[in-house]
Amino acid sequence: MKRQLIAAVGVATMVVGVAACGSSGGGKDAAGNYNGKTVTMWLMSGSAPQAWQDGVKADFESQYPGAKLNIQIQQWDGIGQKVTTALSEGSVDVLEVGNTQTAGYAATGGLLDLTSDKADLGGNDWPANLNASSVLDGKQYAAPWYFTNRVVIYNKALWTKAGITAPPATLDEFYSDLDKLKQSGVANPIYLPGQEWYTYFGLIAGDGGQIAKQDGGKWVGNLESPEAEQAFQTYQKLQSYSTAPKDKDEATPQQSTLFPQGTIGSMIGLGWEAPAPKDMPADNVGYFPIPGPTADKPSGVFLGGSNLAVAQDSKNLDLAKGLLKIALSDKYEGMMASAGLIPNKPSLDSLANTPFAQAALKASVVGATTPNLPNWANVENPPAPIKEFMTAVLQGADYGSTAKQYDGQITALLNQKQ
Known part of the structure; x- marks a missing residue:
């Protein structure tokens, strides 16, 4: 399956004017269920294998009875304006963003500050060079998801x-x-x-x-x-x-x-x-x-790749964080590694055992990312x-x-x- 990281790391777009307010929605109803709650997750074309999507959906809906996960696949062409609009409207809860895009979305207030959630999401095991693009001004605005290199x-x-x-x-x-x-x-x-x-x-x-x-x-x-x-x-x-x-x-x-x-x-x-x-x-x-x-x-x-983030204006913040924890678990990070990508923690590198992944891992030790600046997208555009x-x-x-x-x-x- 195509892994369109060429787009993830190359078609970054400038984002402007995203509102910076949110709620803590996503709670249970009186019966202890999440009936009527739907979490919308945007993934980019070519990123997650279908088995990953199916597994995350099943585990999420099992862990949060009554809640539904709506995974929508987006195309890279024109994604910047589409994400900006969705973040301002609160119409997406969890989204994939290229690692050169994250700082721009964070700077405009579109992404939820996950600093206090980092450890619970497994962040203590994220290497600094993989996590760098998820951080802006010392705050954690996304989580590293997967990486690759040429x-x-x-x-x-x-x-x-x-x-x-x-x-x-x-x-x-x-x-x-x-x-x-x-x-x-x-x-x-x-x-x-x-x-x-x-x-x-x-x-x-x-x-x-x-x-x-x-x-x-x-x-x-x-x-x-x-x-x-x-x-x-x-x-x-x-x-x-x-x-x-x-x-x-x-x-x-x-x-x-x-x-x-x-x-x-x-x-x-x-x-x-x-x-x-x-x-x-x-x-x-x-x-x-x-x-x-x-x-x-x-x-x-x-070193290109994608991060996962929660929209600041999500109406289902608790559920969105729960989804993020499932998606970033060793089970699903291992699935990304088995698909030939570099996972977000070195302990899973051995699962990246395709011929391409083995060559990419050797090169990744000399990997670098673009400056983590909100305006970097201006240079790529x-x-x-x-x-x-x-x-x-x-x-x-x-x-x-x-x-x-x-x-x-x-x-x-x-x-x-x-």
Whole structure:
């Protein structure tokens, strides 16, 4: 099943004007039941397996007799305005939000402060780097749900034909393998569009850099930094092995539809982007972390994912918190791990045992997320200055002067008044 984290971490939208009041509804009736209570849960397309949804619904309705759980699946396209409206109307109780979106919704008062509920939800076991996007100004506004990151997905048949017998352990070995694929007649040793900024972000983090930083009390763009330039050199070299357009991202066209055609040597993608067995035999698809300069550590990755939150204006707050506790339990976190995703606590990592998940786990130790800022969505939204910057440099613009130009744009967007 598709895991559309590419959207979860890339289509964040600016949210404004959400009311910040709520009730403590959701109590039992005189008979000790919750008759007439319906909790609405929004999940994004491609996130939770059907078995997860069915199990959570059954357990919730069993634990809260008379209550009903209405799970609604939403599409990522245009979700920002839809969530903003639902939060202001109180028409959703529990919702999935991408980890780059959470701070924006929290800052406008749309999400319930869960700080006092954190321990009861299992929060004492959430690693700091996974929980960071759920916290704003020291308060817990959501709970980490699941995570993933990109790895190299490769066509084993093409690699074998090129004389490559094992995945590379270093970047230099990776370049050498891409050369061999090219020499064997593969037009795209790697398919890598020019605007795949998630991979670029990860490379910056792996070099110890930041795409934006704090300076003089405000956040500013940081593309001019040596780490960002070094990371771009790596990205540019990898992209030189690709015929993918320099002015498009991985969704234009969707790279997951191209790889199964059998002519692409490799791509950098998420688990849901790997071909289904009906499109390409599973034993012909391999996975490995993007190698680093040395064999002891892979390159950095963008750690994307989704959080679960309770709407501040939910009319069923007690039931909503109860639902959240069920959804975040080891039973259901383990189910997400078994589906190939990274769970919210390390004790369940062993359940993430698919070939993709094993490669993703190795890379996740060098994982990083975007700055946890309400205005970060401004940077990801069109005109998307990071994407424009990447295209400009790939098409021949000077790195230094172009970075300065786009750092100015990023700085303005990060400090824009809501």
